[in-house]
Amino acid sequence: MTTIPKRYLVTSALPYANGLKHIGHLAGAYIPADIYVRYLKAQKRDVVYVCGSDEHGTAIPIQATKEGTTAQAIIDKYHPIMEQNFRDLGIEFDIYHRTSSPLHHETAQEFFTALNSKGDLEIKESEQYFDEEANAFLADRYIKGTCPNCGFESAYGDQCEKCGKSLSPDELINPVSTLSGKTPVKKKTKHWYLPLDKHEAFLREWILTEHAGDWRANVLGQCKSWIDGGLQPRAVTRDLDWGVKVPLPDADGKVLYVWFDAPIGYISATKQWALDNGKDWKPYWEDQDTKLVHFVGKDNIVFHCIIFPVMLKLHGNILPANVPANEFMNLEGEKMSTSRNWKLEMQDYIDDFVNKENGGTQMADALRYYLTQIAPETKDSEFTWKGFQDANNSELVSIFGNFINRSMVLMHKLCKGKVPKLHEEALGELDRNVIGEIRAVKEKVELLLEQFKFREALFEVINLARTGNQYMQKKEPWIVAKQTGEDGQPVAEAQASIDNTLHICLQLCANLGILVNPFLPFTAKKICHMLKVVDKMLEWENAGSLKLLSVGYSLRPPELLFRKIEDAEISYQVDKLHAAAEQVKNQQTEINMEENTKTETAPVKPEIVFDDFAKIDLRVGKIVAAEKVEKADKLLKLSVDLGFETRTIVSGIAMHFKPEEIVGRQVTVVVNLAPRKMRGIESNGMILLAEDASGKLHFIHPEETINPGAGVS
């Protein structure tokens, strides 16, 4: 075992404050972190668990515009709800902060200034392309044009895909904005870049060598993919009015890019926590003896393993010891999706289960249980309502809850409601085995949690309850109790056996409380209550002990820890899920139709004269051959018979049509369009297609088959 670090700083990905979060997020970044933190705290280790709302970025002002409100109103709406949702589900942050706070702005600005003044950022002052129609500066990738090196006409502003040469947008001939299709104008601007490319050697060594043994395979693989793909300098600032202002005199209208300020939110949250608790935040981010662990979903790997570590290193902070990223969680056979409304929001679960007559905190633990059991630790996993019901009913209720209940009930019936004595002399092999098992499980769970194997750790805990059931079954105290003497009471030998059995079962219950506490905290507290012990018993060092409950102490009457979930509740949820998705689908169709109408009535393009139109030579053609273009998912290479000749035309329709289906079809072709090379094939013309509301493409062709080459006007 490695030595224990002096302190821990644990983070969960900052949820983006543009809407409610679903159980996929919960299972990916919050529940595992919460389990880990609760375990560390039970170990009495020095640990701070920080999180908060991520409130910057373009999506929030865009959504505000859509909802006819302000960005501030959006974040003020979602921040408190998200915080409450986490609390209701037992996610216990030491602080849930927000990136809109002044402290965060200060912290992020200080961070930027520190890097900038050390010369760690590259400054590029330039005449940058500006799209007047979209009223925005254009990132390199949003500009296309002709490559000065090879003449490829569709080169990006940062790199030519054809010849591989790195470019700057200025070098492009005939630049075009991909936002509006217009020619952008030059406007002076200046931006700061984080030169990730300069840190490639460090990243390679640190991740792929030093952490080859202790980081998850999916994480290492992702990182290797990124590093091998070549790291690029990344813009730290952007022209936007929502976010952390760039703290320099000549940077009006510029803010820090959200990817830069968001992870700094972990630091500002730590600072706020320190202020609130009279602590010093610095060691948590500066002392090498602090273990920093980031819990994130797989979409966040690159930020937490590549970009943020580079920032931390430059700034003189510690690096994460591990980033145990989870994969994604599907729901009832499909990806969770906010836009398609295929999801289970925390809020909905809380409303339907936790805040119900027959719900309460036990239902929060039930969800925590299932989400941990199916956590996507190594691959995408699947939430099904039936699976949730099964896990609850046959494991939590039948195995775990039942063991504790029957122990309590038997103790009340056979031991007068008191913790019975342990008769050492009467201990048998069965008894000793169980006692040994309790200690063994403690060690197993520890080892698994330290390795972030939450699923397996939880299994070991439930398995201990299973062991308890087996033990009780073999000892069958209810049968032994029938060996009565003349007074109707069990004979001394029988009572000793009963006492030992229940003494051990009750101590086992107490141990289950300790071991289950990181996973199901509400349940652990209820166990303490029933056993009339203080919550301090839950400290991890007590696990494995057979002296948690004092002999002769009278205990409370048993209460059921978990209730069964009925079939009707499950079918209600499944129906609700489908209905919600259906509703959105219908709405979307309506919106699409509306938008369709809108585009028809939308302002038409500037007027042209007949001669302009006459410049376009449209002909009817017939597809005589079609094949997929190698190394391109969307391109088809078509041979089109135009009567006077047969041409090769490359068209991006491979996702819509199969090559064999379209051979023989008539199409309309722009025949005098300048040739253009795509994926190395010269395309001589363009096929006309109409796109319907759902995005499906349709060929434009004469109603009846006519001679190829016929003119269209």
Next chain:
RNA sequence: GGCGAGGUAGCUCAGCUGGUUAGAGCAUCGGAUUCAUAACCCGAAGGUCGGCAGUUCAAGUCUGCUCCUCGCUACCA
């Protein structure tokens, strides 16, 4: 197309550096039992380890090819 992660019993997943009859939990079926939320306990059945070829005395485990899923990325309208 490139890169990454996966494809193992009905379901959710273990299987490290190749080595006896491929494991667990749940579900299913059978039995036993009644202290317990018809719960528990015992037992059984259930897998061509995505497919094909190869290396090896021996492959789920190594190599090549191939199919499928997910993610990143590229190509396009």
